[in-house]
Each structure stands twice: as C-alpha cells, then as structure tokens.
Amino acid sequence: MNSPPETPSAADRPAVSDAELLTAHINGDPHAFSEIVKRHRDRMWAVALRTLGDPDEAADAVQDAFVSAYRKAATFRGEAAVTTWLHRIVVNACLDRMRRKSVRPVADDELIEAAERETPGPDQTLEREVSMEVSAALKLLPADQRAALVLVDMMGYSVEDAAQVLEVPSGTVKSRCARGRAKLAPILSHLRNRSDLSRVSSAKGAELRDG
Amino acid sequence: MTGDTHYDLDTLADLAEGLLDAGQARQVREHLAVCDPCGELLADLAAVREVLAATPTPAMPMGVALRIDKALAAEAGSSRGGVGLAQAPDWDELMRDSPWEKTAVAASDEPAPEPVRLGVVADDGTIVPARRRSARRPRWAVPAVAAAAAAAVVGTAVVSTGLLASGGGTVAPSVIAASSAAPAVTTPTEVPVRARAYALTDSQHNYSDENLALPLGKFLAPAPIIQGPSEAEQADKCVGKLTSRTKFSVFAVDQGQYNGQEAIVMASRKSKAAKRIRIDVVDPFSCKNLRKPAMGRW
Secondary structure (H helix, E strand, O other), X not given: OOOOOOOOOHHHOOOXXXXXXXXXXXXOXXXXXXXXXXXXXXXXXXXXXXXXXXXXXXXXXXXHHHHHHHHOHHHXXXXXXXXXXXXXXXXXXXXXXXXXXOOXXXXXXXXXXXXXXXXXXXXXXXXXHHHHHHHHHHOOOOHHHHHHHHHHHHOOOXXXXXXXXXXXXXXXXXXXXXXXXXXXXXXXHHHHHOHHHHHHHHHXXXXXXXX | OOOOOOOOHXXXXXXXXXXXXXXXXXXXXXXXXXXXXXXXXXXXXXXXXXXXXXXXXXXXXXXXXHHHHHHHHHHHHHHXXXXXXXXXXXXXXXXXXXXHHHHXXXXXXXXXXXXXXXXXXXXXXXXXXXXXXXXXXXXOOOOHHHXXXXXXXXXXXXXXXXXXXXXXXXXXXXXXXXXXXXXXXXOOOOOOOOOOOOEEEOOOOEEOHHHHHOOOHHHHOOXXXXXXXXXXXXXXXXXHHHHHXXXXXXXXXXXXXXXXXXXXXEEEEOOXXXXXXXXXXXXOOOOOEOOOOEXXXX
C-alpha cells in the first residue's frame, strides 16, 4: 500500500517491517503476530465497522480475519504488502458475513424514505450525528459498492490499492464507487451545507464542473 | 440535448470518476455549464466524498482488542502447545469462577452447597478453575485450557491452588468461617489505624504486574499515610465500590500508577485471618479495573 494514510511518516516508521514480523511469526516467534495486530487493528476495525455498520458484526469479522491471518500466514507470498493482504482478509470476512445475512439491494423508494427520515437529535455533536447518518446510509448500498466506498472515500486508499484489496480491476472499483456515490447523494446532500463541509465540497464541485 | 434533458446522478458520478468516454464527457460538461440543477447534483456527489472522508473512524474498542488477543492466544495454544500472546486476557471472563466472585453468596445467608469443580492445570503448574458457563458468551468463549494458557502468560494470575480448588468453600471452610466472625475493619500490624478504615498512601509508584506479584506491604507500608479528606475522595469512592461488590475489607490503598497510567491499588481481604489478599488496580476516575483482580501477598 502506498497511499498516504497507510504509511506512517518516516520519523515513526517502526524498525521492524510487517513482512519481517510475519516471517518471525511463521518461524515461531510468539510475539510477532501480536505486534502486527497492534499495528493494524484500528484500521481493520474501521474498515469492518464501516463496511458492516454494526459493532458486533464488525468485532466478529475482525476476529475471524485475524485468526484466519494467523493460521494462513505461511501462505502469504509477499506479492502484496502485508497490509493489503490483511485488508483483503478483513474485507472478505465482512463480505462473507453480509452474504450470509443476504443483504438485499435497496429499492429507490427506500432510499427516498431514508432521506426523509433523518431527524438529528438536538444534543448530539455534529461529528456523531454525521457518523450515524453515514453509517445508516452506507447500509443501504449493495455490499460491493459499500466495500469500495469504505476503502476509497472513507479510508482514503487509492483506487489501485482498493483494487488490490478487493481483487478486481481498477475500473470496477471506480464504477462501484460511482454507483455508490450516486445512491448516497440524495441521502447525504443535506450535509453539504454544514459549515465545515460546504466550503470544500462546493469548491470541489466547481472544479469538477469546470473540468 | 443541452437545456432540455438533465443527466442523472449515475452519469454525473461516472463523469466525476472519469468513466465516460471523451465525447460523452464533453457533452455532459457543456450541459453542466448552462444547467444549474445538474450542477447542484454534481456538487451533491462531491459532497458525498467529502462527508465520507470527514466521518471519523474510531479506534478499536478495548473490549474487542482483548477479545481478539484472547482468540489468538487460544489459537497459539492449540497450535503451539501453550505459547500465547503477551496481551492481557479478558480478566472478567477468566476470573469469573474465582473464589472472591462467589464470596458474596457464600458469606450471605444462603450457604448453598456448591460442588467442588475440577481445576485445570496450566503449563506453569498453577491450577485454574474449570469454566462452568462457557456457553454464556459462545462467540468468543475459549476452552478452559486456552484460558489457562492465557492466564499463565500474563504472569499475574499467581493463584493459590488451595483457594481456587476450594471453589465454594467446601474444602476450605476455615476461611469462610473466619470471615463471618471477623470484624468489619481490619488493619494489618504494619499500618496504624487512622480515621479511615484503611491506610491510604500516595507513593506515586509505577506498578507493574511483576511488582504486584511481590508482597505488597513492601510498597504500600513505607509511604506516608494521607489523613486529610481532600485528595482522597476518589480513592474513597473506589474503595466503596469495591467493598460493596466483594464484601472484602479494604485495608490498604495506594495512589500511584500502573504501567504508566494513573491508578489506585487496593489491597483487600476476606478476613484478617486470610493469608492471601486480593489486589485490585483501578482507574482513579472511573474506578474500573485496569487489570484483573489477582491474589497476592502482603
């Protein structure tokens, strides 16, 4: 992974790389894997929580993923970054869970209902409010679009990195993102006028419009 | 089509993502230049990206992290014969069947005869009780052997074989009997009695699990005892909470740190006759345990 949020700054980059830790783990170092977990658990949690939209489900998925990674560490061939490999396992654990629960695509009228339903509580902080609305909105998307948007728009990974994690071509990631954003736009549009977001998003909109 | 037909969100999203071919893209842009409603839609699409990017991604909650550590420790135990991860297990879960968890019941008016449960021998030779209600949290429950391995790894679960094996008091009736007769306030000989029922010190010592496995009197007794109520409110609150939960009498409390974090260390025991003490390390603000309660010595 080479996108900015993925790589710690040069100053605090750990002396031992993830790949070295994974090798140490395969060779029987009992502490190596827990170091890998410690380094990446927050990001894995964020991905699972946003993809599944439910903390219990996310906890199960991340646990399954780490245990699975622990078991099949020896099959890691080093063709991708350890983080990409871990993300892939986590995302697949999430997608498996969603498939098992057979999340159905949402009809348009439900999307409209969801847009009308939102009535933020008076005492919630803006951040929490936005977070809850986003979570609820993401749940309305089909699993593959949700996974793509979580990686690219929420976690800030490049389309190429997300494509590696999801094991699909970059073009597929782009089109899943586009479909997902088109579905979310009516639901989240009212957030556009929030003071902290409006400035930057209209600037971005203008930039896109003007090509 | 400019002026009379609008574009839908899908097309505009494709434009933004660069998925339209050059001709189509030019056509849509020409329309956007003159159509405000479509321009609004495009801005909505851009806002989706901004909102998603601005949504905070919380850190993994401690409970989930502990769960995962435990699952991995169990995994390590099953594949490597007991080598676990150097992480704290979920002590609440592990210590659920410990003698003190049942003390309140045993000491109350219903001395329901509890069958002695078999313990499991951990790798280091200590005995931990077999789990009784392993189905309560089935999703991440680990087998007793794995729990034992995890407990052994932490190194703080220095448990008394006799105490734990005794379960509900069938084997060690003397301890239970002594407790019901014991006075509410007990004070060790090293610490003089003050207005408070326990000796409160403020050593600011940074405790580790290693020190807490040593006789605790070594750390607590030498520190000057605080008598004023001013700084002691939190300690009093945490002591009160512990006492109401365990019915043990707290006899020494120290304000310090645990692994660099502000902490209150409380030593309590069932009765003055008890050889072993219970050690609780809690957060001074929430009174929540920072590590699992453990048996120790004074």
